Amino acid sequence: MRFSGRGTARFGAALGLDLDGGAIRCTHCTSTLGKPGEDLLPGLREWEAPLTAAGPVRGEDYDRGRFRLRHVLCPNCGSTLDVHLSFEGAPRPSMEAVIGTTS
Amino acid sequence: MKLDDAVTSKIGQDVDPVTFEVLNHRLLSITEEMGIQYMRCSGSNVLITGNDAATAIMRADGALVAVGPYIVTQGNVLPLIVEATQRMSTDVGIHDGDIFICNDPYLGAIHAPDFATVAPIFHGGEIVAWIGASGHQLDTGGMDPGGFSVKAVDIHQEGLRMPPVKIVDRGTVREDVLRWILNQVRDPLVGLDVKGQIAALNNGRRRLLELIETWGVAPVKGVMEGSITHAREKLQRRLRELPDGRWRDVQYIDHDGHEPNIYRIVCTMTKHGDRIVFDFTDTSPNARGLINSTYSGLQAAVLSSMYINLCWDIPWNRGVRDCIEIVTESGTVNNCAYPAPCAMATISAVIVTIDVTWRCLAQLLLTSPPHHEQAMAVWSGTSMAPIFSGRSQHGFAFAATEMSHFGGGGGARTYADGVDTAGIVFNTTPNMPNIEDQEAEYPVLYLFRRHLRDSGGPGLYRGGRSAELAYMVYEAPEGKLEGLFAGTGAEMPNAIGVAGGMPGAAIRVARVVGTGLNDRVRRGQPLPAALEDVAGEVEILSCKHERTPIAGAMSGTTAGRRAAATAIRYAASRRASLTTSGAGSCHRRPHARYTASQFGLTAPSTLMRRRSCVPSFAGPGLPSRARRARVTP
Numbered sequence: 001m002r003f004s005g006r007g008t009a010r011f012g013a014a015l016g017l018d019l020d021g022g023a024i025r026c027t028h029c030t031s032t033l034g035k036p037g038e039d040l041l042p043g044l045r046e047w048e049a050p051l052t053a054a055g056p057v058r059g060e061d062y063d064r065g066r067f068r069l070r071h072v073l074c075p076n077c078g079s080t081l082d083v084h085l086s087f088e089g090a091p092r093p094s095m096e097a098v099i100g101t102t103s
Numbered sequence: 104m105k106l107d108d109a110v111t112s113k114i115g116q117d118v119d120p121v122t123f124e125v126l127n128h129r130l131l132s133i134t135e136e137m138g139i140q141y142m143r144c145s146g147s148n149v150l151i152t153g154n155d156a157a158t159a160i161m162r163a164d165g166a167l168v169a170v171g172p173y174i175v176t177q178g179n180v181l182p183l184i185v186e187a188t189q190r191m192s193t194d195v196g197i198h199d200g201d202i203f204i205c206n207d208p209y210l211g212a213i214h215a216p217d218f219a220t221v222a223p224i225f226h227g228g229e230i231v232a233w234i235g236a237s238g239h240q241l242d243t244g245g246m247d248p249g250g251f252s253v254k255a256v257d258i259h260q261e262g263l264r265m266p267p268v269k270i271v272d273r274g275t276v277r278e279d280v281l282r283w284i285l286n287q288v289r290d291p292l293v294g295l296d297v298k299g300q301i302a303a304l305n306n307g308r309r310r311l312l313e314l315i316e317t318w319g320v321a322p323v324k325g326v327m328e329g330s331i332t333h334a335r336e337k338l339q340r341r342l343r344e345l346p347d348g349r350w351r352d353v354q355y356i357d358h359d360g361h362e363p364n365i366y367r368i369v370c371t372m373t374k375h376g377d378r379i380v381f382d383f384t385d386t387s388p389n390a391r392g393l394i395n396s397t398y399s400g401l402q403a404a405v406l407s408s409m410y411i412n413l414c415w416d417i418p419w420n421r422g423v424r425d426c427i428e429i430v431t432e433s434g435t436v437n438n439c440a441y442p443a444p445c446a447m448a449t450i451s452a453v454i455v456t457i458d459v460t461w462r463c464l465a466q467l468l469l470t471s472p473p474h475h476e477q478a479m480a481v482w483s484g485t486s487m488a489p490i491f492s493g494r495s496q497h498g499f500a501f502a503a504t505e506m507s508h509f510g511g512g513g514g515a516r517t518y519a520d521g522v523d524t525a526g527i528v529f530n531t532t533p534n535m536p537n538i539e540d541q542e543a544e545y546p547v548l549y550l551f552r553r554h555l556r557d558s559g560g561p562g563l564y565r566g567g568r569s570a571e572l573a574y575m576v577y578e579a580p581e582g583k584l585e586g587l588f589a590g591t592g593a594e595m596p597n598a599i600g601v602a603g604g605m606p607g608a609a610i611r612v613a614r615v616v617g618t619g620l621n622d623r624v625r626r627g628q629p630l631p632a633a634l635e636d637v638a639g640e641v642e643i644l645s646c647k648h649e650r651t652p653i654a655g656a657m658s659g660t661t662a663g664r665r666a667a668a669t670a671i672r673y674a675a676s677r678r679a680s681l682t683t684s685g686a687g688s689c690h691r692r693p694h695a696r697y698t699a700s701q702f703g704l705t706a707p708s709t710l711m712r713r714r715s716c717v718p719s720f721a722g723p724g725l726p727s728r729a730r731r732a733r734v735t736p
Contacts, residue, residue: 003470009470009471010475011470012469012601013602013603014603015602051595051606051609053605054560054596054605055558055560055605055608056556056557056608057555057557057608057609057610057611058595058596058606058608059609061593061611062363062593062609063594066595067594067595069605069606079603082602082603083599083603083604083605083606084599085353085354085595085596085599087353087355087595090353090355090367091351091353091369093350093351093352093353093462094349094350094351095348095349095350095470096349097348097350097466097467098346098347098348099472100346
């Protein structure tokens with residue numbers, strides 16, 4: 001998860017991108033999660049939960065133990081930055097965005 | 104009205120903006136009218152209630168100019184059908200008044216149940232355009248009724264597969280070709296549907312020629328070309344406004360019809376300047392069973408995702424295709440190699456390809472301050488098509504797809520919840536069947552159909568809810584029907600959230616036997632309103648369940664007949680929401696009240712040409728478990 005470029009922006013409600021100021025912060029607790037251009041993931045917390053953490057009828061009747069819900073969290077306050085499916089051996093979602101520069 | 108020569112000559116090839124808008128919208132109106140005509144001629148619930156069809160106008164070389172407000176994935180493949188027709192019809196020739204029919208997924212269709220018809224438009228002895236109409240047919244004559252053969256291992260087992268064949272020759276229907284088609288399929292209503300397509304194209308041809316007669320062929324061709332150029336240039340401008348970068352997402356298909364194997368679709372989307380590349384490297388090899396799609400389905404999925412996410416005010420045509428590149432390997436699950444089966448392509452590989460590209464595009468939009476509010480969480484995500492067949496209470500043989508799976512929830516937005524039962528993602532005018540119509544047409548009785556509680560993904564704004572329903576066989580002349588179920592997303596949800604939003608519901612299929620419901624009906628007692636209240640043994644069925652008898656009531660059935668076995672329930676999974684960041688509450692307990700601020704995406708009000716869609720049921724006003732609160736940084 002990497003952000004670079006210019007200006008300020010938000011990614012969802014949880015990530016504040018101060019690219020000119022050189023900091024990417026959790027908008028809830030304002031802790032700094034990383035710098036522009038850095039991969040944020042190594043500094044974030046991850047937590048895997050059963051699919052039913054999202055509610056009922058999330059596959060529990062067909063569960064073979066293969067899928068989990070991977071939460072990517074602010075290490076300071078636990079705010080959720082991303083949630084996606086986790087399946088052993090599969091590539092994981094990623095993003096690298098260059099913000100504020102237009103071609 | 105005929106314009107005088109002075110005006111016509113002034114327009115010429117350089118069409119002024121007002122004329123451009125008038126003619127461009129006229130082209131869109133023609134596509135919409137073709138669809139209305141098709142559906143009004145058809146007798147199929149799939150078309151009448153589900154709008155499972157497509158119409159299009161194309162340039163002389165087949166490039167898409169305008170697509171009707173129906174199933175956009177079907178519309179996206181009509182240019183491929185035209186290309187195949189032009190390539191393969193040199194022996195029979197292409198003449199004024201001809202109509203060709205094709206349903207071969209390896210020649211441009213998405214899957215065999217979608218019969219596509221295309222017709223050249225001649226003016227002055229040359230082809231100036233093509234028009235097309237496509238529709239999901241009730242049966243294709245394969246191993247199982249309804250067009251989905253769960254146990255098929257190659258395309259030949261999936262029934263009728265037509266390369267482009269001339270079904271209307273210079274204005275005269277070829278009854279031999281129509282007889283040949285009807286000889287392959289179980290339900291004679293397919294013949295009416297095909298004739299409906301022919302009627303739609305005849306009307307479309309008439310309208311387009313009227314337009315040419317009024318405005319001249321040069322302005323009409325100029326507008327067609329201009330619409331494509333306009334779309335391309337406007338999308339290029341929008342792409343230049345968006346951040347460059349690379350996004351990758353992974354989604355899954357569970358169960359290939361034979362084994363509960365997991366297939367992954369990987370999309371790495373790279374945006375640089377005014378181009379987007381969708382790279383599907385690392386996608387699983389194609390499956391043994393029906394979940395695959397051919398390249399036509401893959402392209403249709405990518406284009407549909409692009410249209411909805413980035414082209415809310417841009418014509419949906421070839422101009423969009425000119426801005427993207429698709430990298431894919433033949434022999435993968437969403438670009439399968441012959442003779443892989445692909446009957447279920449639309450609600451497996453195609454819809455999951457939409458999901459994975461959608462999530463990439465949503466994240467792209469989220470990183471763009473000017474376009475942030477256009478982002479939506481994944482819409483509908485999965486689908487489940489129950490098919491039942493047999494003899495109706497009217498004495499006719501039939502095969503029917505229960506179309507309530509078109510009632511998926513809309514993706515949450517950055518400022519509002521998702522719309523409940525907003526519709527399946529690739530249908531711009533989705534409908535669910537009217538239950539009264541279903542019960543009048545088929546020997547079934549619905550116990551309930553309503554919003555599924557907690558089916559929307561929780562988040563700051565929750566995803567839209569989907570539906571659950573139960574029905575039983577009732578007054579079937581043979582005492583039973585046969586049913587099969589073809590669904591994706593039972594073991595895991597496909598409606599994944601964005602920026603922290605949680606996924607929506609998965610699907611679930613259950614059968615209850617020994618219900619005693621027929622006795623209750625005979626005694627005039629109220630029917631249960633929840634699956635939990637249905638007596639009997641509940642069996643959870645596989646999401647791809649092969650054809651199986653569904654027993655029901657017969658008039659005068661003697662007591663002791665156990666075969667009132669039929670409460671089928673499914674829950675279609677829908678929508679995830681966007682971003683939770685809340686008050687430290689990052690642990691989601693099932694059924695808990697979500698106190699975290701919830702942030703999701705709803706159906707965009709800017710979705711083009713959306714007719715109002717009134718659900719044909721009114722569910723109980725279930726309180727949402729999502730609580731909305733503003734996040735205060």
